[in-house]
Amino acid sequence: MARVLVSDKLSPTAVQIFKDRGVEVDYLPDLGKDKDKLLEVIDQYDGLAIRSATKVTEKLIAAATKLKVIGRAGIGVDNVDIPAASRRGIIVMNTPFGNSITTAEHAIALIFAVARELPEANASTHAGKWEKNRFMGVEITGKTLGVIGCGNIGSIVATRGVGLRMHVVAFDPFLSEERARELGVEKVELEELFTRSDFITLHTPLTDKTRGIINADAIAKMKDGVRIINCARGGLIVEKDLIEGLKSGKVAGAGIDVFEVEPATDNELFQFPNVVCTPHLGASTSEAQENVALQIAEQMADYLVRGAVSNAINMPSITAEEAPRLKPFVKLAEVLGAFVGQVTDEPIKEVEILFDGATATMNTRALMSATLAGLIRPQVSDVNMVSAPIMVKERGIIVSEVKRDKSGVFDGYIKLTVKTPSMTRTIAGTCFSDGKPRFIQIKGINLDAEVGHHMLYTTNPDAPGIIGLLGTICGANDVNIANFQLGRDRPGGDAIALLYLDAPFPEKALNDLRTNPKIASAKRLQFDVN
Ligand SMILES: NC(=O)C1=CN([C@@H]2O[C@H](COP(=O)(O)OP(=O)(O)OC[C@H]3O[C@@H](n4cnc5c(N)ncnc54)[C@H](O)[C@@H]3O)[C@@H](O)[C@H]2O)C=CC1
Numbered sequence: 001m002a003r004v005l006v007s008d009k010l011s012p013t014a015v016q017i018f019k020d021r022g023v024e025v026d027y028l029p030d031l032g033k034d035k036d037k038l039l040e041v042i043d044q045y046d047g048l049a050i051r052s053a054t055k056v057t058e059k060l061i062a063a064a065t066k067l068k069v070i071g072r073a074g075i076g077v078d079n080v081d082i083p084a085a086s087r088r089g090i091i092v093m094n095t096p097f098g099n100s101i102t103t104a105e106h107a108i109a110l111i112f113a114v115a116r117e118l119p120e121a122n123a124s125t126h127a128g129k130w131e132k133n134r135f136m137g138v139e140i141t142g143k144t145l146g147v148i149g150c151g152n153i154g155s156i157v158a159t160r161g162v163g164l165r166m167h168v169v170a171f172d173p174f175l176s177e178e179r180a181r182e183l184g185v186e187k188v189e190l191e192e193l194f195t196r197s198d199f200i201t202l203h204t205p206l207t208d209k210t211r212g213i214i215n216a217d218a219i220a221k222m223k224d225g226v227r228i229i230n231c232a233r234g235g236l237i238v239e240k241d242l243i244e245g246l247k248s249g250k251v252a253g254a255g256i257d258v259f260e261v262e263p264a265t266d267n268e269l270f271q272f273p274n275v276v277c278t279p280h281l282g283a284s285t286s287e288a289q290e291n292v293a294l295q296i297a298e299q300m301a302d303y304l305v306r307g308a309v310s311n312a313i314n315m316p317s318i319t320a321e322e323a324p325r326l327k328p329f330v331k332l333a334e335v336l337g338a339f340v341g342q343v344t345d346e347p348i349k350e351v352e353i354l355f356d357g358a359t360a361t362m363n364t365r366a367l368m369s370a371t372l373a374g375l376i377r378p379q380v381s382d383v384n385m386v387s388a389p390i391m392v393k394e395r396g397i398i399v400s401e402v403k404r405d406k407s408g409v410f411d412g413y414i415k416l417t418v419k420t421p422s423m424t425r426t427i428a429g430t431c432f433s434d435g436k437p438r439f440i441q442i443k444g445i446n447l448d449a450e451v452g453h454h455m456l457y458t459t460n461p462d463a464p465g466i467i468g469l470l471g472t473i474c475g476a477n478d479v480n481i482a483n484f485q486l487g488r489d490r491p492g493g494d495a496i497a498l499l500y501l502d503a504p505f506p507e508k509a510l511n512d513l514r515t516n517p518k519i520a521s522a523k524r525l526q527f528d529v530n
């Protein structure tokens with residue numbers, strides 16, 4: 001039974017779903033804040049469900065020897081070392097929509113709170129001061145709202161802004177003119193957004209590109225009296241530069257939900273009455289928390305129990321519906337990769353994966369990942385569909401995908417071409433209705449060969465006596481041949497042989513074959529046929 005740890009506060013719905021789906025679950029919501037304790041226990045779990053408090057570092061991942069999936073009940077995954085997780089083959093998934101409305105509403109709430117100094121006015125009134133003349137706000141109607149990052153949350157904020165009769169300008173490199181028109185916003189460059197906006201609200205992920213997007217230079221370009229809202233991530237604003245802007249009066253106010261260092265218990269921003277702060281509450285409504293808890297538990301259970309993958313950051317999605325159809329082809333893709341991986345001793349430079357016919361209509365991203373996993377497994381034993389693409393990339397191997405309509409007698413097949421500095425290898429395979437992978441072409445030679453657990457693969461010039469030679473060597477080394485497949489391009493041309501054996505072909509016998517002038521090459525192969 002798979003076992004999941006929930007290490008941040010999640011709605012009880014998540015725990016119930018895990019249980020209902022046959023997943024054992026430990027709900028320890030304070031563990032995310034206790035990294036030493038977390039490090040001690042993480043090796044017991046197949047899944048880890050988190051929000052933003054748990055920091056999934058490289059060290060934690062190294063200790064998580066059983067971990068297969070990290071589920072973020074929310075959007076931002078900047079608290080997870082994704083490259084480290086990918087290298088270890090751990091899927092990282094999130095819930096990209098569950099809390100977006102709630103977070104957008106929080107941004108709007110902060111716009112109002114900053115415009116009318118609501119928290120300060122509230123504190124003063126609670127203190128019995130009735131300072132009616134102290135507070136003078138600004139209207140937001142007719143003001144320009146600059147939205148940086150117009151994805152799920154940014155676009156909800158933008159449309160709410162339009163509804164509030166604001167003029168909305170947006171900067172997002174992936175925002176099309178058409179989408180901008182649909183949202184009723186004006187698409188602008190970042191500089192223009194800075195110079196024109198009365199309110200600026202941030203909705204990008206925290207990446208190397210966006211870190212510090214609001215710094216002293218940016219603030220200098222802004223209108224005097226600008227108000228800045230951040231409900232995305234702390235590192236987007238250089239806090240010391242914002243503090244300078246507030247001190248000089250250039251920045252009239254700010255609404256800050258996220259901080260450079262969280263939990264933020266001691267921050268210079270707290271000294272400014274015109275800075276409205278909340279403790280990373282963007283996603284904190286009962287509706288959003290119910291959504292994300294339910295969704296992450298479903299997704300993680302789907303993966304752990306059924307192998308279905310959705311909303312993964314580092315792996316192509318595989319729906320529960322397509323999983324049964326795809327499964328034999330994933331196996332085929334792995335086997336093709338494994339064949340070439342085992343016969344190739346030189347560094348691989350290029351890989352081309354061709355999907356013909358029915359395979360071209362399948363989830364080829366998943367099939368590509370499976371092929372690459374098979375291909376590099378002989379060199380890197382601990383690799384799977386999650387880690388293979390990143391490992392292949394790290395090795396500088398160029399990968400390309402070709403799709404084409406049905407071109408031959410098969411409904412669909414996959415052909416793998418691998419280039420090394422000195423040669424190009426090709427292999428093709430398909431699955432018949434029995435769901436078993438089959439090799440249908442090796443080195444351009446057509447054949448119909450099943451995949452065996454222990455195999456021997458030889459190449460030789462087509463000439464009499466090869467079967468006898470292979471049989472004699474196997475017999476002399478006490479190796480039982482279960483089956484035999486031959487192929488040749490033409491009489492007297494190039495030929496190949498595939499032997500299906502009951503045990504691995506012995507090293508000594510391999511040397512005998514390799515030194516025999518009738519055999520061009522001999523490779524021992526092993527496949528996982530289960
Ligand atoms: N305060 C909170 O509790 C919450 C914060 N968030 C944060 O909100 C942020 C946005 O979330 P979503 O809208 O769901 O993400 P999203 O992925 O839908 O949208 C992000 C947008 O930012 C754009 N972008 C990327 N780099 C950019 C750049 N350099 N300049 C301008 N735009 C850029 C992307 O093209 C994309 O359209 C994330 O950082 C997430 O972690 C999300 C939920 C709750």
Ligand SMILES: O=C(O)C(=O)COP(=O)(O)O
Binds near residue numbers: 053099280284
């Ligand atoms: O979903 C996100 O990106 C958030 O920032 C929400 O964070 P939280 O789950 O409230 O810790």
